[in-house]
Amino acid sequence: MTHFHDPTTCQSxxxxxxxxxxxxxxxxxxxxxxxxxxxxxxxxxxxxNEGSYPFGVYCIxxxxxxxxxxxxxxxxxxxxxxRGGDVLGYRALLSGERYSxxxxxxxxxxxxxxxxxxxxxxLKNDTGLAFEMMKLLSxxxxxxxxxxxxxxxxxIRERLAETLLFIKETYGFEADGVTLSVRLSRxxxxxxxxxxxxxxxxxxSEFKKDGMVELDGKKIKILRQKELIKTANLQD
Amino acid sequence: MTHFHDPTTCQSxxxxxxxxxxxxxxxxxxxxxxxxxxxxxxxxxxxxNEGSYPFGVYCIxxxxxxxxxxxxxxxxxxxxxxRGGDVLGYRALLSGERYSxxxxxxxxxxxxxxxxxxxxxxLKNDTGLAFEMMKLLSxxxxxxxxxxxxxxxxxIRERLAETLLFIKETYGFEADGVTLSVRLSRxxxxxxxxxxxxxxxxxxSEFKKDGMVELDGKKIKILRQKELIKTANLQD
DNA sequence: TAACATGCATGATTTTTGTCATGTTTTTAA
DNA sequence: TTAAAAACATGACAAAAATCATGCATGTTA
Numbered sequence: 001m002t003h004f005h006d007p008t009t010c011q012s013x014x015x016x017x018x019x020x021x022x023x024x025x026x027x028x029x030x031x032x033x034x035x036x037x038x039x040x041x042x043x044x045x046x047x048x049n050e051g052s053y054p055f056g057v058y059c060i061x062x063x064x065x066x067x068x069x070x071x072x073x074x075x076x077x078x079x080x081x082x083r084g085g086d087v088l089g090y091r092a093l094l095s096g097e098r099y100s101x102x103x104x105x106x107x108x109x110x111x112x113x114x115x116x117x118x119x120x121x122x123l124k125n126d127t128g129l130a131f132e133m134m135k136l137l138s139x140x141x142x143x144x145x146x147x148x149x150x151x152x153x154x155x156i157r158e159r160l161a162e163t164l165l166f167i168k169e170t171y172g173f174e175a176d177g178v179t180l181s182v183r184l185s186r187x188x189x190x191x192x193x194x195x196x197x198x199x200x201x202x203x204x205s206e207f208k209k210d211g212m213v214e215l216d217g218k219k220i221k222i223l224r225q226k227e228l229i230k231t232a233n234l235q236d
Numbered sequence: 237m238t239h240f241h242d243p244t245t246c247q248s249x250x251x252x253x254x255x256x257x258x259x260x261x262x263x264x265x266x267x268x269x270x271x272x273x274x275x276x277x278x279x280x281x282x283x284x285n286e287g288s289y290p291f292g293v294y295c296i297x298x299x300x301x302x303x304x305x306x307x308x309x310x311x312x313x314x315x316x317x318x319r320g321g322d323v324l325g326y327r328a329l330l331s332g333e334r335y336s337x338x339x340x341x342x343x344x345x346x347x348x349x350x351x352x353x354x355x356x357x358x359l360k361n362d363t364g365l366a367f368e369m370m371k372l373l374s375x376x377x378x379x380x381x382x383x384x385x386x387x388x389x390x391x392i393r394e395r396l397a398e399t400l401l402f403i404k405e406t407y408g409f410e411a412d413g414v415t416l417s418v419r420l421s422r423x424x425x426x427x428x429x430x431x432x433x434x435x436x437x438x439x440x441s442e443f444k445k446d447g448m449v450e451l452d453g454k455k456i457k458i459l460r461q462k463e464l465i466k467t468a469n470l471q472d
Numbered sequence: 473t474a475a476c477a478t479g480c481a482t483g484a485t486t487t488t489t490g491t492c493a494t495g496t497t498t499t500t501a502a
Numbered sequence: 503t504t505a506a507a508a509a510c511a512t513g514a515c516a517a518a519a520a521t522c523a524t525g526c527a528t529g530t531t532a
Contacts, residue, residue: 069381069382071385071388072386072389072390072469072470072471073389075389077384077385077388077389079381079384091374091377094367094371094373094374095371095374095375095378096371100382101381123367123370124363124367127360127363127366130363130370131330131359131360133370134330134359134366134369134370134373135331135332137370137377138326138327138330138331138373140377141373141376141377141380142327142331142336144377144380144381144384145315145336145337146305146336147384148313148315148380148383148384149305149307149315150307151384151388151430152307152387152430152431153307153309153311153313153430154307154308194387194388194389195388233309234308235308
């Protein structure tokens, strides 16, 4: 069980330099601090559900969250992985629609909720923050377009390698410097890669046989990152 | 050869009610009108190239444009199809990066160019327009996420059917009410679906045999839209 | 702790999709 | 108008990936 600090103020929040909100003017940060609601979600709990209406945005203080989307046949597709400092729920809110994805905690996670009206009013009165939001949306759009291209053009072996690198970029390693600091099921990895669970299991075994990773249940160690990058066949 | 009207003012532009810019305040529209540069691109010509720096945004007055992205192996992936009233080039500009995709005219197309500085300054001073941009970005992000899920989960047959419906939604029919009013090569359709050209050709032939479409070179007629929707296996 | 459920792993098989080869048609340009 | 190139079409084959089946391991709960 993870332990969190007592609810903090936005001014002293661990994420005050990493979140988009850090770009807001001081007066608005004060207001957000007064109106925010802090909550802890246990592993597996849902922050919000695909299909329901947004009442505000969520800012992750500490923890890990997956954002996933149900395909037309009811299969989960993981769209994004989120960590401390990340904001979520803004897309549906800005385009005035229901949530198009569900947010589920991957481990115990502390989250601040900022009500819709406040978020919109701050955005209206703080051009800097509005620009940051546009930048954030643009970056997400870019990532989505790249992922889309890879899904269309790359074989699963390359996409799995890429996904492992992506997980590492997002959540980093544990203290040992090699173990990915998140526990995902094989099915979740498959839903991130966009393939069948069995294919993921098989390829992970191959990666292990090739000495690129080490597997111990849900613990995954990246032994040879360079080879993994090569396997992912990435440009840049 | 398509014929266009003489360069018009933004105030009398055919797209003045459909583009995002119609939400801008009157004073800014005047300014945009003064600084915009109108241009005609012939079929196949490039508006901008992946990898180069943006100097402004483009607003399509009349015509059709594809936005495409090169995969790591150099294969084209068509990200978006654009028509009159659509704006493009804003993503790279807002996130301060190079273009991540190329824009190429699918037919003779009239385009207005709005310089970067003007676009940014209007955005800074017109909250309404900024919100429209956020909404636009949110909508694009949503579409990208849905497409991503379909690429990951749906077989090519379903994706091709969906793509034909998407082309119809975007560009509509010719006067006869059945012929798609855009001419795309089989390869372009394949690059939209995310598959090999041969697979696209084969499946189009099947669709024809099933009586869903009629093929006459690049002319595609949608004969049984309901069946096509069923084939696409869409939710909603 | 036993019984059950769930997740992981692997083999066998089928289906889907891509690739290669070849011929035809259509476009383009000389 | 003709020659060349590009696009379209189709068959044969190979490769990739999904599905089905089964067994083992792990974890959960009565």
